[in-house]
Amino acid sequence: MNAISFHVAVVGASSAGLACAQLLRDCGGSVSMFDPAQGATILDIWHDEGWRLASREQGTSTGRHDALVLALPAMKAVELLEPLLPMTAMRAFTMAPSRDNCLWLPAVHVGLCGDWLCSGKVRDGALSGRALAARLLHDRATLTTSSSYN
Numbered sequence: 001m002n003a004i005s006f007h008v009a010v011v012g013a014s015s016a017g018l019a020c021a022q023l024l025r026d027c028g029g030s031v032s033m034f035d036p037a038q039g040a041t042i043l044d045i046w047h048d049e050g051w052r053l054a055s056r057e058q059g060t061s062t063g064r065h066d067a068l069v070l071a072l073p074a075m076k077a078v079e080l081l082e083p084l085l086p087m088t089a090m091r092a093f094t095m096a097p098s099r100d101n102c103l104w105l106p107a108v109h110v111g112l113c114g115d116w117l118c119s120g121k122v123r124d125g126a127l128s129g130r131a132l133a134a135r136l137l138h139d140r141a142t143l144t145t146s147s148s149y150n
């Protein structure tokens with residue numbers, strides 16, 4: 001049993017975000033979800049001793065998160081990342097579906113999932129969400145250490 005605790009913010013509560021959150025919770029993670037359907041349209045992200053978020057409806061969230069999952073359509077993920085992580089945003093923007101079915105950036109503790117990242121004939125958001133959760137869980141021991149940014 002791994003006793004490392006970690007807190008993840010998942011932005012987007014469709015099939016990819018829900019599948020990612022479920023696997024993280026099943027493996028002992030604490031997950032906060034943000035989606036317009038739950039009154040939290042995320043407009044801004046930044047890092048201040050952990051990932052922090054602000055929504056249109058609720059303003060700045062009080063939570064600080066060890067990792068950030070963007071389970072969003074590609075353009076929305078790029079819009080959020082661009083001001084803070086322009087290199088990462090560019091990489092996401094130009095990214096083709098890969099066999100990984102997701103994008104995980106261990107240096108900054110940011111992950112992207114969504115059906116647009118899935119290879120194969122069926123674009124499966126849940127498959128992508130689970131793939132990202134598995135990558136994040138593999139690195140969970142490093143999640144509470146400091147990140148570096150481009």
Ligand SMILES: Cc1cc2nc3c(=O)[nH]c(=O)nc-3n(C[C@H](O)[C@H](O)[C@H](O)COP(=O)(O)OP(=O)(O)OC[C@H]3O[C@@H](n4cnc5c(N)ncnc54)[C@H](O)[C@@H]3O)c2cc1C
Nearest residue numbers: 012013014015016017034035036041042072073114115125
């Ligand atoms: C007409 C149509 C019919 C379909 N029928 C089927 C079907 O029968 N079976 C099937 O398996 N698939 C179907 N699909 C495909 C399926 O809808 C997608 O594969 C799936 O929705 C992809 O999920 P996702 O999590 O990758 O992304 P999305 O569904 O795009 O989810 C993105 C989430 O992010 C949220 N979000 C957006 N902006 C923000 C923000 N700023 N802050 C916070 N949250 C935000 C959205 O509210 C949404 O919940 C259909 C698609 C279409 C268009």
